Amino acid sequence: MPFQVSLSGLNAASSDLNVTANNVSNVNTTGFKRSRANFMELFATGLQSVSSNATGQGVRLASVDQQITQGNIDFTENNLDLAISGDGFFTLNDGGATTYTRAGAFGVDRNGFVVNATGARLQVYPEQGDEFNTGQLEDLRLITTDSAPQASSEVEAGLNLPADAIEPGVAFDPDDPDSYNHTRSVTIFDSLGTEHQATYYFRKTANDNEWEVHLQINDDPVGGAELIEFDGSGSLIDPPGGTLNFGIWTPPTGADDIDLDTDFSNTTQFGSAFTVNNLTQDGFASGRLIGVDISEEGVVFARFTNGQSDALGKVALTSFANPQGLEKIGDTAWAETFESGQALRGEARTGSFGVIQSGALESANVNLTEELVNMITAQRNFQANAQMISTADNITQTIINIR
Known part of the structure; x- marks a missing residue:
């Protein structure tokens, strides 16, 4: 015995x-x-x-x-490396089977899908308006096409026009600097993403606290002269609300007409110096993908050369009542079992799912x-x-x- x-x-x-x-x-x-x-x-x-x-x-x-x-978090230089500080698991699509992992070393395959070393695709909640559809999973795929351009529709002009300016002695002529007091230009975009130069000319009138504003786009006059007026303290009183519209301009590129509003609500008439505090517009050209950012909430943003970013989805996390009951299936992945309990879908920074750290990996x-x-x-x-x-x-x- x-x-x-x-x-x-x-x-x-x-x-x-x-x-x-x-x-x-x-x-x-x-x-x-x-x-x-x-x-x-x-x-x-x-x-x-x-x-x-x-x-x-x-x-x-x-x-x-x-x-x-929880394992230690080691930082890397790859934005697609993800680590979870919490109880959640990354959700993967492995050839149609749903698997789970804590190993967040992801990359991109030749079709633009975000995958791990075995080719299993990272699952995200798709964007739905300003929210994400947490009732649906889809493969995370990076955009491989250019970001669409946006035509300019508004210019914000924060200027100071000198209170001691005098009316020019000649009629307005954009080619004659003596016919206006000041000028500034800003680059705008049409619906095809083509750049155009919008130039504003400011000319003092004979009336106190009153100025003429002229607009030209690519040396083409847009509408006629518009007036802006200030009160005795230098604050804008006309036009009401501070917005001027000079009219429609048709680009020669075949793009849609540009209907540009100019907001002068932050323009003042103080002192003796002409200053430009702000001159911005809301259009942009098309852009190429240059990188991916992932927030602590798991939102995946594609960054483009035009300064824009698009949300591609939100990383789907999964937790289990008994994670020790998960079945090991190799390659640092697990499968749901009866002992683990049903998979509970969720989002980062909610419940016990944890926080997602981009550019980091969880060590053993x-x-x-x-x-x-x-x-x-x-x-x-x-x-x-x-x-x-x-x-x-x-x-x-x-x-x-x-x-």
Whole structure:
């Protein structure tokens, strides 16, 4: 009987060494979760098993439990590297099967899909207006086409016109600097993304606190002169609301007509210096994809050369009532099981799903020092059980040699 008991001990120590060796071998595996071997005592069935004097029959491996605890966050220089600080898992589409992982080392395949090393595609909630449809999952795909241009529709002009300006002595002529007091230009865009120069000319009138404003686009006059008027304290009083519209201008590129509003509400008439505090417009040209940003909430933004960014989706996170019950399927991925409970979909920064860190990876939660101590302990257990077998063999040999 000691042979069988000690043999079970050898098997248990060997299993413990296997679990420890697997932990040590994956110490540098991104998103890896260490395991722990649990053992149970064996008793023979029958009447003897209920006796307080029953002798145990050895040991068996009861389970290998995963330790789903947080690993350290290591920062990288790749925006598509993602780490979760919390209980959530990344959701993946692996050839039609839904899998889960904590390993956030993602890249882009030749079709623009964001994938891990095995080609499983990262799942996101699609954009729906200003929100995200959390009831639907889709593969995250980076935009490979140019960002569409936007035609200019408004210019914001924050200027100061000098209060001591005098009326020019000649009629307005954009080619004659003596016919106006000041001028400024701003680049605007048509619906095809083509640049045009919009130039404003400011000319003091004979009336106190009153100015003429002329607009030309690409040297073409747009409408006629418009008036702006200030009160005695230098604040704009006309036009009401501060917005002027000079009329429609038709680009020569075949683009849609430009109907440009100019907001002078932040324009003043103070002092003796002409200053430009703000002169901006809302149009932009087409742009090429130059990068991807991912917020702590998991929103994926595509950045373009025209300074614009588009939301491509929101990273879908999943949690489980019993993450230790997940089935390991290799490649640092898990599958849902009955023991894990049903998958609960969610978003970063909500509940216990955690926060997403872009440009970072979660390292394995393996404590190498602890594993080496476990290895020594398992080795001693193996040696002790082997010695027990040797002792039992000596006893058996002694009995056989009795004459």
